[in-house]
Amino acid sequence: MSTPKVNVQIVSSDILSDDVLMLGESVMKQLKIPAHQPISLKFGAFRHSVTLVPVPRFEGMRMSQTLSHRMGIHSGTPLRLQYRTSGRTLALGPLIGVLVSRSFPHIPDKPFGDITLFCRELTTACRAQGAYVYFFTPGGIGSSSNSVEGWVHNATGWHRMSLPAPDVVNNRLTTRKLENSAVVQSFMKDIRNRYGSHVFNEKFLDKSEVFEALKKDSAVQKYLPESYSLRSYAMFKSMCTRYSAVFLKPVRGSLGKGIIRLTRVGSESWQASYATVNGTRRQSFNDPAKLFSSISGKMKTVRYLIQQGLTLIEAGGRPVDFRALTQKNASGAWQITSIVGRTAGSHHFVSNLARGGTLSTVKEAVAKSNLPGTHRAVASSRLQRAALDIAKGIDEKIPAHFGELGIDLAIDTSGRVWLLEVNSKPSKNDNTPLKEGKIRPSVRMMIQYARHLSGF
Template sequence: MTRTKVGVSIQSPSIYLDDRTVVLSEGIARKWKVPSNQPMTLRFGSSIHDVRVVTAKVSNCLRVDPKLASRLGLHQGAKVNLHYKQQANTLSVGPLIGVMISRVYAGSPSRPFGAITAFCRELTTACEQAGAVVYFFPPQEMHANAQSIAAYSYSGGSWTKKTFPIPNVIYNRLTSRRYENMPNVQQFLKDAKTNHGTHIFNEKYLNKTEVFDALRKDSSLHRYLPESHLFKNYTMLRSMASRHPVLFLKPITGSLGKGIIRIRREAGDVFTAHSTTLSGVRRQTFPSLSAAFQAIAGKLRAQRYQIQQGLNLITAEGNPIDFRALVQRGATGQWEITSIVGRIAGSQHFVSNLARGGSLSTVPTALAKAGFSPENRSAIKKRLRKAALDIAKGVETQIQSHFGELGIDLAVDTSGRVWLLEVNSKPSKDDNTALNADKKIRPSVKTLVKYARYLAKF
């Protein structure tokens, strides 16, 4: 397969150009042996048109008629990859990438997607540089048996809503399980796969029980897994407490540290329970485990929880440290480490989320604050990288869904052993993740585009 990047020029109809004719640079046509003045198929996403190609002495350009451009969803100046399949007599442009977003704020033209708007702009720029076209669409635009979709794209300094073909690749950035499980959303995704061969990645949210149950099937991953079960009853709590002095109870679908409860056995069989609240951390002391259970039983009935072995984590000035690895598939489709950062919990907090006062640090700095020597820091950093890749491959093997990126939360105990805390299939992209001050495109965003090109065979 051959490809090159061209700029799209939309021109008024003429003797040479109508909605069934496209004009291609003479040099590109000659290089890729695109026949001139012969009927062929033009593809862009799911859109297929019978056209003829004529050539002209213009540089790296594809000229199209306004009607055809409108049907395709191409805008003036768009940069797209082009390749010609001689056997199929098909000229393809793209890739066309669709991003599922949760909502559109019609009254906010500068931030139509709320906190994720800056990421969408960044992704648009990365796509332009890579010769891809990207658009963004919420659940209400998804319909069964759709042949096109109304979506938002950024060009000419503003966001506009247009009609596009079904894309080659869909990246799921829905931030709510409720949206993800809507019948129209599920039907749209099924039809896109079946009818148009669309590749969909990060198809669904993961929950903590699903991840630990799946990874437990791979014996090579046991070294990373603290004892962890779907919470059932007081008998399970008592059994876990007999084996581990500290336990964590985590909502299986929770995020940002919401709803986490830590139970710790103190001297004299007294138990303390720490729980995250909107205002900080609530601490309660109980004369027995059964009394602690009675106090939290209401929460445990309100939603499903995972009970997990507490770990003797490294700390910085008494504040727990953990690590977030962003693992992505790139240009070859293989898992690779994009970044690993240390996260230090805020004062009086036992979870490290930035939303709860945590702070970011480089891995070496976090390990130095925990008191490790330079040699040990280097060894632990390697262990963190290996663990992240091993776990990503385990998720790929054991969970039957397609993921292109994972946020993998890891911990290091005081002996230097690496543990898995949780896996997130929707790592945060909103404005609080600090886009680069110099406006450069982050490696994580470039990698997303590379993977989309890989899937679409562009």
């Protein structure tokens, strides 16, 4: 990306008027920006007519205090510049808005609760790349889509202010109710149509939606356990007849909540294992009809996916699976940012960290598992190939914009890779832990993709 980066200096409005910008002469020549002529200044949805004055032997940009306040920019902000000759427009940015579920204004040092550290990490990474990021909630969206109430972080801490609608929105809402609210949907539609903004990870994925869509992709079919939306006892009985184990998964569940594992014991009996916060609860049934009857009440409010059970690798009797984080890069292409092994906690059959699961490298997880030695050397490359195939399949088969996907994979005892789940709102704690002051590759990649989308 060849867009130059400059530091913005704020000057008193008594010295510099609001319709004048001062910019380093060398940068103006590089971008072929005309001097002393009216052009349009763009910062996200913000537009303003300005005249540029070249300054010899100066690498930055100077703007008036009043103008910077209208734009939500503070002194020392590094921004990239892009001059579009056809529209005589000087664009500053990229301006990135991260849409989060809630804020806590009464807690000045942690306005976003547990994700505040991630927000600060993203802010630091944006400064390094010359991008500008702010964080906003559905409550910060007003009656006009051209601006929102958001939060920015600088040397003096967190500040709440009015900011232009962004070039790029990273949707990190954690509930479907918020995501589907009229105010959020209207805002997303308006900024796309009016300002050409981009919204990625714009929707949650349902498990049934994912598996139905990927069944149509020949490159991905080999990773898919047999799966159906559970609609009738006939389907339930058919799956229980064909497989010695099946899983029931809430279509909209996460963190392992509500998963039921059904295992045949002998010729007719079945054991149901329920994933709970405190471990696995088990219940035995004499026949499938009684088992189905026990869960039919839940099916009135929760839709389930019924899925073929797999003989997955284990470590010390604990199931092992893998979380791949796939992201679009600076060229807009999918790539693997990380893959980690996840081993289920004691008394659990799901590996989520929230249920006591532990992280390790793929190599460590495989080495401790019962995967036969002949398959160990190729396990990592098979997982990578599967994650990329699945990410591309989601992109092609589901009509929505995704920039990053958490893809849960498993390996069976014959070395075959299977898809468990795809998460369109992957937690930033599920790949590598946050550390104060450290910028993770996943955060850098998100900014690079935002730059790609916005042309910076």
